[in-house]
Amino acid sequence: MATHEVSVERRDSLNLRISRVLREESSHRLDVYLFVPAELGLNAHVLSEEAFYHGAIHVKRTYYSDRHRLPLVMSRLAGKRLDADQYRLGLSLYGYQYVVALERSTQTLLDQARRTRKAEKRTGDKAETPEESARSNAAEEEAAQAGRLSEQLEETLELASGILRRLRRQEPSDESLHRYYANIDNYLSWFTEQRLLELIAHLPRGNDYREIRQRLLGVCREEDAHRQAREYNSERVTRDPTRMSNKMRLLRRLIEYPVTLKQRSQELGGGEEKAVKGLATAVVMVFVSLGLLEARAALGDITALFVMVLAVIYALREVFKDDLRMTLWRLLRRGRPKWRRQYLDAHSNAVLGRQLEWFDYQRYARLDEEIRRVRKRNMAQREEVVMHYRSSSRMSPTRFLSGYDRTRETLTLDLSPLARLMSKGSHHVYRLEEKGQVVREPVEKRHLINLVIREVEGNGTPLLQRWKIVMSRSKIVDVELVHEEGPEDST
Secondary structure: OOOOEEEEEEOOOOOOEEEEOOOOOOOOEEEEEEEOOHOOOOOOOOOOHHHHHHEEEEEEEEEEEEOOOOOOOOOOOOOOOHHHHHHHHHHHHHHHHHHHHHHHHHHHHHHHHHHHHHHHHHHHHHHHOOOOEEEEEHHHHHHHHHHHHHHHHHHHHHHHHHHHHHHHHHHOOHHHHHHHHHHHHHHHHHHHHHHHHHHHHHHHOOHHHHHHHHHHHHHHHHHHHHHHHHHHOOHHHHHHHHHHHHHHHHHHHHHHHHHEOOEEEEEEEEEHHHHHHHHHHHHHHHHHHHHHHHOOOOOOOOOHHHHHHHHHHHHHHHHHHHHHHHHHHHHHHHHOOOOEEHHHHHHHOOEEEEEEEEEEEOOOOHHHHHHHHOOOOOOOOOOOOOEEEEEEEEEEEHHOOOOEEEEEEEEEEOOOHHHOOOOOOOOEEEEEOOOOEEEEEEOOOOOOEEEEEEEOOOOOOOOOEEEEEOOOOOOOEEEEEEEEOOOOEOO
């Protein structure tokens, strides 16, 4: 497989987060196709294109670097000449890089831990059989998996602890700068503890993970003691998980604000729409005027019949004017972008790039050949409703902050409008166990949505991915990458 340039993950209950890193290429194009089952009854009348775009698609871009020589590590923040804005910007960049890296690494470890627990459970069921060789092979495989997972956990733990130590060695003495430091140190400590506790909760059971579990618990206790010693949070906030979560959510926004690019959105075609409206009115009025002249010539003086003919002509005008305007508007705007974004630096307000965006419903037969090929890899469902989002951007890396030549785009898709179309029904299935007992189990109705992504950098080879999104009315159940091909891979 090619290196992942685009990642898709579940965010909250009904949100999908599509992340990608934009390199130095002058142009980037992203196509996102949602293949929705026809049984949901989705169409443009139920959910319009504008409503889905404005309510369900959220785009955010931040500065990004995969290098470890970040501003704080390079001791740029230790200088005494930095003002409050520069210090806040540098510290926010450092904190944001750490948060993104820890999110990615712990998510990978969580997925691996879940798979290991499932594999151990299946092995435990097989252990009841008298086949000693099978049990021996399963035990060896479990030990190997435990060793690999423990090593990765150990590496992540060392990196996280080292980054936090470097942060705390640069604690400023100036009171005007220390409040920024305290807020970010408070959040990073709490965030680290939360991610490690989540790992502990999903670690497989058994003695193989006892040592690494104790190491993780030790770091969590150290971070909790660190926040208490610094008196970052009041006792009332610490006791209430809701208050603590809301406070940390605000601190997260404090970190992200300086590194997040500002946006200016504009809907395209406003002037063209007025021109089309005027043209349609003029064309219709020409025919109305000719009709009036012909009616006057045929009927002579103003009579009741002339008034009736006049009423019919004006009625036809009202009917055909709107139809003509809509037809001309669709022909003019077909295939053209509907929205435009400008990205600006949050510190200097300099324009860093522009992006054009499309969103529409498409027919399966009109899709590109490579999109149809990726979608049909396992099963063709010609009755699916296809929703298509496209963005085409052009950035100016020379205007970026010093040391940064990339941006990270996060595209969040809110699938709650689709979930509302799903039925609430559930049913039961029956299963026969080995001892002859019949077990009834409740089953929630789920739907499969295919997500096909195509990303192109400059004139390069496109990266193509297909993801399976399993969701119910209440949540996204599973997200799985089932196919990928790109510049270094032809599957």
